[in-house]
Amino acid sequence: MNMREITYRQALNEALAEELARDPNVFLMGEEVAEYNGAYKVSQGLLERFGPKRIIDTPISENGFAGLGVGAAMVGLRPIIEFMTFSFSLVAFDQVVNNAPNMLTMSGGQFNIPIVFRGPNGPAHQLGATHSHATECLYANVPGLKICTPATPRDAKGLLKTAVRDNNPVLVLESELLYSSKGMIEPPHVELLIPLGKAEVKREGSDVTIVCYAQTVPLALRVAEQLEEENISAEVLDLRSIKPLDEEAIYKSVAKTHRVVVAEQDRPYCGVGAEICYRIQKNIFDELDAPVARVSQEDVPMPYNERLEHAVLPNAEKLVAAVKKVCYA
Amino acid sequence: MQPPEERDEVEMLWLMLLIRRFEERASQQYQSQKIGGFCHLYIGQEAVVAGAIAATRRDDYIITAYRDHAHALARGTSANACMAELFGKDTGCSRGLGGSMHFFDKEHHMYGGHAIVGAHVPLACGLAFACKYRNEDRVTLCFFGDGAINQGAFHEALNLAALYKLPVIFICENNLFAMGTSVERSTSLKQIIQRAEGYDIPACIVDGMNFRAVRDKLAEVIASVRKEPHPAFVEARTYRYRGHSMSDPASYRTKEQLEKYRLDDPITRLRAQLTREGTLTNEKFDELDKEAKRAALDSVKFAEESNEPPLAKLYDYTYAP
Incomplete structure (x- = not known):
């Protein structure tokens, strides 16, 4: 098979185009998705190909169009709702948290909601407090939602396609900083579906496991390279989905390395890493040779200043220090 | 274009009686602590849902807020399934998982x-x-109270409906109070329909205590929407005899106001119209009422005898396969 290199943005675009072509019930709706071709150009060319009936520009009304999507999903359409950023999904929190995931239970199993909410999530670069939210820990707390966090073009395409076909509300948390990143992927004619809830070892190692997802995957890979020079062999485990969580993959890696650092892009208090640490100590305590460490954002609203922003983010210095700490190096 | 089914007025009077007797039973059962949580009664507003339903086709879509028992009954959900839902039973219209505020009936x-x-x-x-999207000529009836018109979601939705020319009829059941706060104290506009006009949505006011007025106005609006998809807005002026919920003594309004509306009771009015026209006798009315009371009472028995949702299925409805 001839693998090829494309960007994360192109990969998402291919996934959208393929799913729109496959299923007439799929439509894409959001701010600037049609005529502007997407704020981040993820929906480039889709209006031209699929027309205004299926690629739909909205006013700046996240609560309204997210709710419209939920209603349309009640009667069997499969909406893909783009949030220009998941920071704006907070305006639609009621629809994403109260309506989409509750409907199946509230209706006694009558109405499932096959909807995808997607868009960039997490801090980008100097966007300040309101535009830098990493929302995965907020949504992970909600039963009925599924959440995936692709870090590579291949995962972006495969996970988004799977999300569109899932019969539940799925959040595809993309990353602004990754849109232009490149990676190898199967040729277009290969149907690429990556299951939700399956992690992937992005780099094999033997001394320590770095559990990561989304933006912390490239960070962990960079740090692993650096550590290699210091004779620390780090395994990089990309969760790919936050919910469902691939616990088995985590335990397998930890049973091999016995030391863990969770590198998460959200904030520490009730963050994704807190849940992972709990599960590790509960289920494979005896495998641990050191307490589990976490690297996350600092527990402050995101400052605009570049130097301070860097200090808030989970960065290479913090991750190296955490790895050395659990390795007693 | 498929026309609405002719709905017999006597049948619709029976529906209004059923709603009222059902709600009275629900109130009684709530007080006996057979029903938990919140419970919002529709008594007094029956003509709105009955009139609207009489003007729709059975395949049109209905969606409403939490004061929803009447809408399910009007749609054809059985009194048994409704009462069982209030009792939290597996035979309820939402399998006992939704409760009073979350009645659903896909069928x-x-x-x-x-x-x-x-x-x-x-x-x-x-x-x-x-x-x-599917080129169907169904319409959607969206019911809500006067309290909803001050929510952001309402405004965003009206704008979207107008922008996309969606075949939806917004029906504001104005019962004068958003929980315990009167319309004058909660809404900046003098007329609720100005909200719709602000979004270029055609709007009208209808006497929500008058079944025929609601039905005829809705029939006209629905025909227009079905012909060429567009949103429409109807304010139905009505009144709830009870408090906002079972725990509300409604001390924010006067006895005189309540009595004034009771004199204008929607059931009494339709009964009088039908009797005057010779389509209903007192005997027939008594029979209908007796039947409604029996259906309500039977629904309590059905709910009592039904099983609770099995504990083993607790996790079955979080995710669809």
């Missing part, structure tokens, strides 16, 4: 039962969007 195109004020108005746009 009868009843899309809830939504308890966050205003949050279902965008969902109604989605239902209507799907109809238009």
